Amino acid sequence: MIKRNLLVMGLAVLLSACGFQLRGTGTNELSVKEMDVSARNAYGPTLVQLREVLQRSGVNVHTGAPYRLVLTNEQENSRSASYAGGNATAEYELTTTLNYSILGLNNLELLSDKVEVRKTYVRDGGNITGSDQEAQRAREEMRRNLVQAMVSRLQMLTPSQLDELQAKADARAKAEAEALEAARRQQAETPQQSPMEIPGK
Incomplete structure (x- = not known):
């Protein structure tokens, strides 16, 4: 028993020395220490979990931070991945795509991108409730x-x-502001033609 515990501890030390970290432990710190995080759904589970993970990673998440992460769109899709006898769907592939933007000072967009995850699960036609729970x-x-x-x-x-x-x-x-101002000045300096008057016969 003691040998097994020592072996487990030795493996844990070895893995941590290689840079391996358990998912969700919050030990990965970010270089950016301040960030606001928002989404259209202010109470959505993705936003709530992301805030918690960032805070555990040493980020001060607060309104008024110099940078703001905006979760612009989250989409969930599913499609049939394989079929069982009689054309009954046996497997589903689930996909979730999250679009995001990072805004800086003056609400200017610094970058935008997306992350995507996929997973396949088996849907049992004879156990709909269990399949829904699995999904x-x-x-x-x-x-x-x-x-x-x-x-x-x-x-x-x-x-x-x-x-x-x-x-x-x-x-x-x-x-863009200078180009807009130049166009406005040019329009203001261009003489406006008066409607042509047709002399009466």
Whole structure:
């Protein structure tokens, strides 16, 4: 028993030395220490879980942070993956796609992308209730995987990268504002033609 415990502890130390970390332990810290996180559904499970994982990872999630992660759209889809006898569906492939944007100062978009997870589960035509419960469990696991994938994306960002993206976004916004102002001035300086008057006969 003692030998087995020592073996388990030795493996745990070895894995941690290799950089392996248990999913959901919140030991992966992010370089960005402040971020606001929002979504259309302010109480959605994906948003709630993501906030919790970020906070456990050392991120101060609060309104007014210099950067804001916006979950713009979350879509769940399913399709038949294989069939049993009599054309009854035996397997379903579930897909969840999460679109997101990161906004900086002046609400300028710094980047936008998406993460996607897939999972296949078996649907038993003779046990509809059990199959529905299995589908629900699959969706819950997928949501956890989706949140971890989102956190992994955020871990690749550094404050310097976000500062660079902010500078590019500021330059784009300035160029667009100058072009709009130039077009407005040109329109104001262009003489407006008066309606042509046709002399009476």
